[in-house]
Amino acid sequence: MSLPLPSELIREIIYFTLSSTPPRSPTPEDLGCSTKPSWLTLNALSLTSRTYRALVLEAWFRTLYVESPKDLEFVRCCWPEVGPRWTRHLHCIQTFSSPFSQIWDLSCFLHLSSIRLDWLSPFLMQSFHSPLTKSGMPFFKFSSSVEHLDLRGLPWPTPEVLQNIPCTPGLGHLKTLKLKQDTTWCGLCGGFYRIRFKDKPNGLVYEGGYGLPIDYARVLTPLEYLEEVVITVPNRGFGSITLGHTPTAPDPDSETNSNPNLWAGECHNCMKTKYEDDAFRQKWVDRKRGIGVCRDDDGKKDTRPPNLRRVEWRFCD
Known part of the structure; x- marks a missing residue:
């Protein structure tokens, strides 16, 4: 008679099965869709014994x-x-x-x-x-x-909405924040809009604490443990500007994915009009880097989460 497998090995088999089996939903990243596989993946094992069933339920409800x-x-x-x-x-x-x-x-x-x-x-x-x-x-x-919060589908992702996060008891120790939304916030005009780049940039990664819209960074400042923010927005294309649009110079080759303006959500209208003033554009870029003492028109000083290390923008279809 063969000896039963030790529970530690069974637990590893269960977790491996869950992690390697495709989700039951064909679109697990979409709103309202689960990332978990079908229960049938583990159902047979759960009926083997009480011990195995307890291990299956523990892994399933993780x-x-x-x-x-x-x-x-x-x-x-x-x-x-x-x-x-x-x-x-x-x-x-x-x-x-x-x-x-x-x-x-x-x-x-x-x-x-x-x-x-x-x-x-x-x-x-x-x-x-x-x-x-x-x-x-x-x-x-x-x-x-x-420590990790993933918010998806906010219809109007204004700074006032994000301000709710640090004000919520229990979220003060966030380390990562993910936002998946249909529009993005423009720090220049104070509105939200749909991205329409002429090209298809792969995405952007900023190291060193900058890369967020200035208003976002300010309202998230109380999150002293926040290290990473990932923002996913669709690029609907058919626009007239590229990621590195500068009216005083030709647009860079889209293949280079150049980003001289440190794009952080600015709308195409502001990029086309306000960037015509090269001095203003450079001052705005420096402000996003955090160079010098920066204050908004309302007199508020620019701030950001003290331990923010990485900001990533992902562009989806």
């Missing part, structure tokens, strides 16, 4: 995908270990038409390290306030310090 706080309550009733022991990553969907019916009580999650929030609600986040929350974020009663 990432928890839920579409409403009511679903969360159901899971906690059926599997009490979900919050206190198993779950590390929470993927929740903000779908309800009434903002106050969709507030997530995170008190049971003692080891939660990351949250992905897919924002499908028609309500703006800055108008999302209730007596239970201290900010516009739909979370309350954090029992652990979340």
Whole structure:
């Protein structure tokens, strides 16, 4: 009679199976789509023995995908270990038409390290306030310090929206922030718009703490542990400017992916008009680098998260 495999080896097999199996959704990065594989991937093993089933459930609920706080309550009733022991990553969907019916009580999650929030609600986040929350974020009663936040689908990603993040208890120790949105914020005109570059830049990576729109950097300054921000926006093409557009000189070859202006969300109208003044353009670029004492028209000093090391812009189709 063969001896059973040790639980440590079974656990490794389970985690390898989960990580190597494609998600059940063909588009796991889209709003409302889970990144997890089908339960059938592990169902047979879970029926082998009580020991194996416990290991399977522990691995399965390490990432928890839920579409409403009511679903969360159901899971906690059926599997009490979900919050206190198993779950590390929470993927929740903000779908309800009434903002106050969709507030997530995170008190049971003692080891939660990351949250992905897919924002499908028609309500703006800055108008999302209730007596239970201290900010516009739909979370309350954090029992652990979340280090990674992934926000997707915000219809109007204004600085006022992002200001909700450092104001939310439990998010003060963020190390990485990911934003996937349909529009971006222009620090020159103070509006948001859809990107339409003539070329197709691969993306941008900034090291050293700059690369965010100045208004974003200012409102995120209280996040003293923040090290990385990744912003993903679609490039809809058919525009009239390139990433390195400078009216006083020919556009650089798109193949070189040149970025002389340290692009950080500026709209095509501002790049075409305000960059005509080369002195203004250079002053703006220096300001984004943090050279000299920089202040806005309202007298506020430019600031940014003290430990920010990396900013990445990703352009998708």
